[in-house]
Amino acid sequence: MSDNVAHALAGAGGGMVSMALTYPLTTLSTRSQVSKSGGRISQVEAFKRIMKEEGPKGFYSGINSAMFGIAVTQYVYYYWYELVKAGIEKGVAAGRALTIGENMLTGAIAGAATATITNPIWVINTRQVVKKESTGDDGKPTFKKQSTWQTALKILREEGPAGFFQGILPALILVINPVIQFTVFERLKAWLQTRKGNLSGLDFFLLGAISKLAATSITYPYIVVKSRMQLKQTGDENSRYRSVLDGFQKIIKTEGVKGLYKGIEAKLVQSVLASAFTFAFKEELFSSAVWLLVLLRLREPKVSA
Template sequence: MSDNVAHALSGAGGGIVSMVLTYPLVSISTRLQVQKKSNSEDAYKNTLDAFVKIMAREGPKGLYSGLSSGVVGIAITNGVYYYCYEAVKAAFEKAKGKGTPLTTAQSMAAGALAGAAVVLATNPIWTINTRLTTRKGDRNGKSADGFFKTALKMLNEEGPQSFYAGVRAALVLVMNPIIQYTVFEQVKNFISKKRQLGNFDFFLLGAVSKLAATSITYPYIVVKSRMQVKSKDEEGYNSILDGFRSIIAHEGIGGLYKGISSKIVQSVLTAAFLFMAKEALFDWAVWALVLAGARPAKNTISKA
């Protein structure tokens, strides 16, 4: 068995760790993204105001609304992404000769193919998660439906197509991991020529690469989130371009960047924890596969 499965398992594990650690920021940034009216008493003014109001009205549970679906989603997302990414990367390396670093174009191609596979496989999970995250409950969580109840309600009231709301924007957002992993690979290759990288290096590489990706693609994230929470009774966007036009017309340019401060902090920390945890878990994943008999013990471990 190739290292692709080990990369998938360690990526899924790293994703779960990073998601659990940063989920309150996920909740806050998502609620700010979908908030269209900012002048009401209940509206969130900024990240700190959102945190205070969620804690006051819903308690700590409010910050973790939809966590279970988020954990499942990130595990599947990272598992599929890393498996596909490493498979494409291995194909490029085989064609070029093992040990030859990927070019920028090859990193982008690998990221695009892996990202598209992830979107098609996980968009239903993230659509449900977005609805769970943005649904306001009380301190006892009485008004909050669970994952399966929400899914069934969407299926009955809006049809199966509702699970792929915002999928076009999500496919455009494939450029987010392309930017992220291209920056990560190129900087990693540059530094590795000078010295061996440690866990903290991977933490910093993850943070820097994600900062670049999120800053560039954030307006698409806002449009995607709003398309995902639209119900059949609400007026939605006909397309990505319509979403951009509508937001700018009613909220100005700033509407495209609602919640960006908490999102950047969350994205950077998530990526940093993810890359650090993935590297730490990789050897454990290989060891588990060897014990399970799914991989020969004599295989050489390769994180590259």
């Protein structure tokens, strides 16, 4: 068995650790993204509201589907990324680093495969994070809590299989996010290795943070549109997005340009930290993943020369 599976397992493990550490920021960002009110709610105000109405557990709405989703997402992405990268490297001169175009092609193929396979998981997660609010007998807001399985069954019953692929188009467009991220990461890593040689866990942490900061800053408006399209498309005409362009136009019309950047503060912090942790833990977990595969006799141990 090739290193692809070991990289995929290490990526999945690193992704789960980073998701667990940064999930409250994901909740804050997602709730801000799907809010269609014209006014701007600060992250501090959103934090206080969740604490008051739902308590600390409110920050972990949908954590089960998110942990499963990030494990599958990272596994699929790293498997395809390493598979495509190895294929391209076989066709180029020995010892030559991949060009920017080759890095981007590798990321695009891996990203498209990942977005298509995992979109149903993230539709379920978005629906769980954005709980439906109702008023209880005492006049206070209450929130309907549904399990991952209940949410999936509700989507299937009310919207059919197509409901799991809400927002698939912006998700595919957002393939550019990991393309930018991994291109920046690979170029910076190659530059740093020529100066330092072997890189430490801290180096990978910083490289992951810088590369994700660049990618998220550029693609954030698409993230907002994708999150909203993953919700059930009901309500008035301004709340229904028939396409990515339609989503952009309606957000700008009703909320202004600032509507495309709702929740960006929490998202930048979350995505940068999550990416940094993922890269750092992924590198640390790779040798453990190789050892596990050898132990399970799914791969031959490497023999030192």
